[in-house]
Amino acid sequence: MGMVERIKKIRNFMEESRLDLFLVTKPENIRYLSAFSAGSDARLVISSDGQYIFTDSRYIEQAKRECPDWELMQEHVGRLDSLAGICDKYNRLAVESHCLSYDLFQQYATRLKSELVPLANTIERQRAVKDELELDLLTTSARIGDSVFNQICLEIQEGLSERYIANRITYLLKEKGSTRESFDTIAVSGENAALPHGQPGNRLLRRGDMLTLDFGGFYQGYAGDMTRTVVIGEASPKLRDMYLEVLEAQELGVSLVKAGVSCREIDMQVRECLRKYGLDVYFQHGTGHGVGLEIHEIPRLSPLSDDVLEEGMVVTVEPGVYIPGWGGIRIEDTVIVKKGGCEIITRSDKGLLII
Known part of the structure; x- marks a missing residue:
C-alpha cells in the first residue's frame, strides 16, 4: 500500500x-x-x-x-x-x-x-496493519538488532559497567544502519535487573549476574525492539530454572499470535503459564505491543486490551519477571502476524546464554 x-x-x-x-x-x-x-x-x-x-x-x-x-x-x-x-x-x-x-x-x-x-x-x-514495504523495513530493523546482539555478546565480560555496555550497543546500532535508538537502551545487571525499565549505571558485571539487554534502532523511520537476558560466568540453579520458566511463557505467547486472536487472551494465557511457577505476581507489565513508526503502537497485548490481531500487524511478545533484591529476566521477540500464525523477525538465540 x-x-x-x-x-x-x-x-x-x-x-x-x-x-x-x-x-x-x-x-x-x-x-x-x-x-x-x-x-x-x-x-x-x-x-x-x-x-x-x-x-x-x-x-x-x-x-x-x-x-x-x-x-x-x-x-x-x-x-x-x-x-x-x-x-x-x-x-x-x-x-x-x-x-x-x-x-x-x-x-x-x-x-x-x-x-x-x-x-x-x-x-x-x-x-497498525503494515504494508509490504513497512514489513521489509521492520524486518531490517530486527536484523540490525540481531547483529548488534551477536556482536555485544562477544564483548561482554566481567568488570564492564552497565553504562559502557549500553553506550556500546547504541554505537553498534548506528554503525550497522540505524539512524537512532528506538528508546534509551536498557542494560541492567544483578539486582538492577528487577527494574523493568532500569537506567544503566556504574554497576560492574560480576560472575553469576544476569544481564538484561533491551534495545532497538530506527531504520528509515521504523523501530526495532528486542530483549535478551544473558548470564555472566555461571548460572545458579534458581536462575536456570526461572529462565526456562520465562522462556516457556514467552514461547507460548508467540505460538498464540495469529490473525483473529484477542490480544487480551494472549496476555491471559502467558500469565497463566507464569502462575504455574508462582511467577505471575512478578510480571509487572503487558505481554506486548505494536511496533512501527513508533516503538509503542496499537495493538496492545495486555489485560485491558480490546484489540484483536489482524494479518500484517507487527507486535512484540515480552513477558518478564522482576524480583526486588534478586533481579529479573525478560525475553522479547518482534513478530509479524499471519493468518495461521506469525513470523518471528528477531532471530537471535533465546536459549540460556552464559558468557
Missing part, C-alpha cells in the same frame, strides 16, 4: 464521517501519509481533492524532495495565517485531539472558523 492508497483510506473515512478537512499534527502520522521526515515542524491538511504540507523555510527544500505530490505552504508551525486561509473555506475540520496540547487546541478553536471535530487514534489504527 503506497502513499496514494493511505490517503485514499483517510478520505474514505472523512466521507463516512462527514468531515471536510483533516488536520494532521502528529509527526509519525505526517510521515506515514506524506513521507515527510521532519514532521515535528510540519502540519498536513487533507481535503477531498487537495493535500497540503505546512512547514517553515528550513524544511521547504526537504519537503520538495520527499513529498512531490503535496502542495507546499511555507509557514512556521506557530503561525496560522496560511492554515486559516485554507481551513476557513470548509465547515468540519478533524483534529488529532489525543496529541494536541490544550493551548494549541484553543488556538485552533479561536483562530479557525471551521468546526473542530476531535478524533483520537484514527490514523494510528490504520497504521
Whole structure:
C-alpha cells in the first residue's frame, strides 16, 4: 500500500464521517501519509481533492524532495495565517485531539472558523496493519538488532559497567544502519535487573549476574525492539530454572499470535503459564505491543486490551519477571502476524546464554 492508497483510506473515512478537512499534527502520522521526515515542524491538511504540507523555510527544500505530490505552504508551525486561509473555506475540520496540547487546541478553536471535530487514534489504527514495504523495513530493523546482539555478546565480560555496555550497543546500532535508538537502551545487571525499565549505571558485571539487554534502532523511520537476558560466568540453579520458566511463557505467547486472536487472551494465557511457577505476581507489565513508526503502537497485548490481531500487524511478545533484591529476566521477540500464525523477525538465540 503506497502513499496514494493511505490517503485514499483517510478520505474514505472523512466521507463516512462527514468531515471536510483533516488536520494532521502528529509527526509519525505526517510521515506515514506524506513521507515527510521532519514532521515535528510540519502540519498536513487533507481535503477531498487537495493535500497540503505546512512547514517553515528550513524544511521547504526537504519537503520538495520527499513529498512531490503535496502542495507546499511555507509557514512556521506557530503561525496560522496560511492554515486559516485554507481551513476557513470548509465547515468540519478533524483534529488529532489525543496529541494536541490544550493551548494549541484553543488556538485552533479561536483562530479557525471551521468546526473542530476531535478524533483520537484514527490514523494510528490504520497504521497498525503494515504494508509490504513497512514489513521489509521492520524486518531490517530486527536484523540490525540481531547483529548488534551477536556482536555485544562477544564483548561482554566481567568488570564492564552497565553504562559502557549500553553506550556500546547504541554505537553498534548506528554503525550497522540505524539512524537512532528506538528508546534509551536498557542494560541492567544483578539486582538492577528487577527494574523493568532500569537506567544503566556504574554497576560492574560480576560472575553469576544476569544481564538484561533491551534495545532497538530506527531504520528509515521504523523501530526495532528486542530483549535478551544473558548470564555472566555461571548460572545458579534458581536462575536456570526461572529462565526456562520465562522462556516457556514467552514461547507460548508467540505460538498464540495469529490473525483473529484477542490480544487480551494472549496476555491471559502467558500469565497463566507464569502462575504455574508462582511467577505471575512478578510480571509487572503487558505481554506486548505494536511496533512501527513508533516503538509503542496499537495493538496492545495486555489485560485491558480490546484489540484483536489482524494479518500484517507487527507486535512484540515480552513477558518478564522482576524480583526486588534478586533481579529479573525478560525475553522479547518482534513478530509479524499471519493468518495461521506469525513470523518471528528477531532471530537471535533465546536459549540460556552464559558468557
